[in-house]
Amino acid sequence: MGELAWYYGGRTVALLFRAWARTLRFEQRWSQAITRPYVAALWHGRIIGAVLANIDCGTVTMASQSNDGALAAGIVDGIGMRATRGSASRGGREALEEMADALRSGAPFGSLTVDGPRGPWREVKPGALVLARRLGLPIVPVTFSCRRPAVLRSWDRMVLPKPFTRVVVEWGDPWQPAEFGRDAEQAAAAIKGRLDSLTARLDREVAGRELWPSAG
Numbered sequence: 066m067g068e069l070a071w072y073y074g075g076r077t078v079a080l081l082f083r084a085w086a087r088t089l090r091f092e093q094r095w096s097q098a099i100t101r102p103y104v105a106a107l108w109h110g111r112i113i114g115a116v117l118a119n120i121d122c123g124t125v126t127m128a129s130q131s132n133d134g135a136l137a138a139g140i141v142d143g144i145g146m147r148a149t150r151g152s153a154s155r156g157g158r159e160a161l162e163e164m165a166d167a168l169r170s171g172a173p174f175g176s177l178t179v180d181g182p183r184g185p186w187r188e189v190k191p192g193a194l195v196l197a198r199r200l201g202l203p204i205v206p207v208t209f210s211c212r213r214p215a216v217l218r219s220w221d222r223m224v225l226p227k228p229f230t231r232v233v234v235e236w237g238d239p240w241q242p243a244e245f246g247r248d249a250e251q252a253a254a255a256i257k258g259r260l261d262s263l264t265a266r267l268d269r270e271v272a273g274r275e276l277w278p279s280a281g
Contacts, residue, residue, distance in 0.1 A: 068132060069135070071132045071133075071135035071136045072135045072136070072139040073139060074139060075136040075137060075138060075139020075140040075141075075142075075143065076139045076142065076143040077139075077143075078136070078140050078143070079140045079141075079142070079143025082116070082120070082140060082143075083120060083144065085228065086117040086118070086120055088228035088229050089211075089226055089228070089230060089231075089232050090229075090230070091118045091233075091234065092232070092233045093118055093233075093234045093235075093236070094233065094234070094236065095236045096205070096236055096238045096239065098238055098239055099236060099239050100203075101173050102168050102173060102174050102202055103203045103205045104174065104175045104176075104193050104197045104202050104203070104204050105124070105175065105176040105204075106204050106205065106206050106207065106256055106260065107178050107206075107207045107208065108187060108221070108260055108264065109178040109180050109182070109184075109221040109223070110186070110219075110222045110224055111207075111208045111224055111264060112178055112181075112223075113209075113223065113224065113226070114209030114211060114224070114226055114232045114234055115207055115208075115209050115234050116146075118209070118232060118234045120144045120145055121144065121145030121146075122146065123145065123146065123147070123172060123173055124172065124174050124176045125146070125147045125149065125163075125164050125167040125168065125172045125176070126141060126146060126148055126149070126175065126177065127148065127150070127157075127160045127161070127177060128148040128149070129150070129183075131182075134150060134182065137182075138150060146176075147167060147172070149163035149164050149167075157192065161192060161195060164196060165196060165199055165200055168200055168202070169200070174205075175196060175202075176207075177193040177196070179192070179260070180221070181221075184220045184221065186222065187257065187260075187261065188253075188257075189254075189256045189257045191249060191252075191253070193256070194242055194245070194249075194253075197242045198242045203240060203241050203242075204242065204256070205236055205237060205238075205239045206236075206237040206238075206256070206259045207236050207237070208234075208235055208237075208260060208263050208264040209232060209233060209234040209235070209267070210264070210267040210270070210271040210272050211224070211226035211230050211231060211232045211233070211272065212231040212272065213226065213229075213230035214226060214230075214276055216276055233267060233271045235263060237259065237263050240259075265277075265279070
C-alpha cells in the first residue's frame, strides 16, 4: 500500500477519533503563565488524550517520512491540526523549518513528541528545544491521565482512555530555552525531568497509581 493510501487511511481513522472524543469527559488545566505561541512538549505515549481534548485547535506538529508517518499525518489533518513531514533520521530539519514558518504565520502553538516517532522511550530528542530556540518561544510540558486507562505493550507504553471515562490534560508552567543553558544533554535531562514529574503526579491523582514505572 502506497504512502497516499496510508494518508487517506489516516483521514478515516480521524473520523473515529472524533467519535471517540465525544465519549470522553475532559478537564484541561492550563498554567496561567502560558502565552501564545509556544512549543508543547509531550511524551509519545501520552499524546492521545491531549489530541482528543484539542480537536480542531490548529496546532502544527511533525510526522515521520514513512508509511506510519503518512497514517499519522492523515489523522492529524483530519482532526483539524497540521502535520509537517520529517523525523530525527530523515527530513527533520526541513520539517522543523515548516513548523517555524507556520508559527510565524499565526499557528497558535507547535506540538512535538520529544521521544517520537520510534523512541527510545522517554529519551528526549532535540527538536522541541531547537524550534523553541530558533523562534524565541517558551516550551510547555503537556501530559494527560485518565480514570480508566488502557496501557499498550508498544515501545512507548501508549496510554489510551477507555470510552466514557474522565480525561485530565495538564499544561505545565512554561520555561524559556535560555534557562537550560547551552548544554544539550542538560537541556534534555531537564525536559525529561519535568515531563516525568508532571505525568507521575497526574497519574497518582487521576488514575490512582503511576501508569508507567518511575524514571529512576
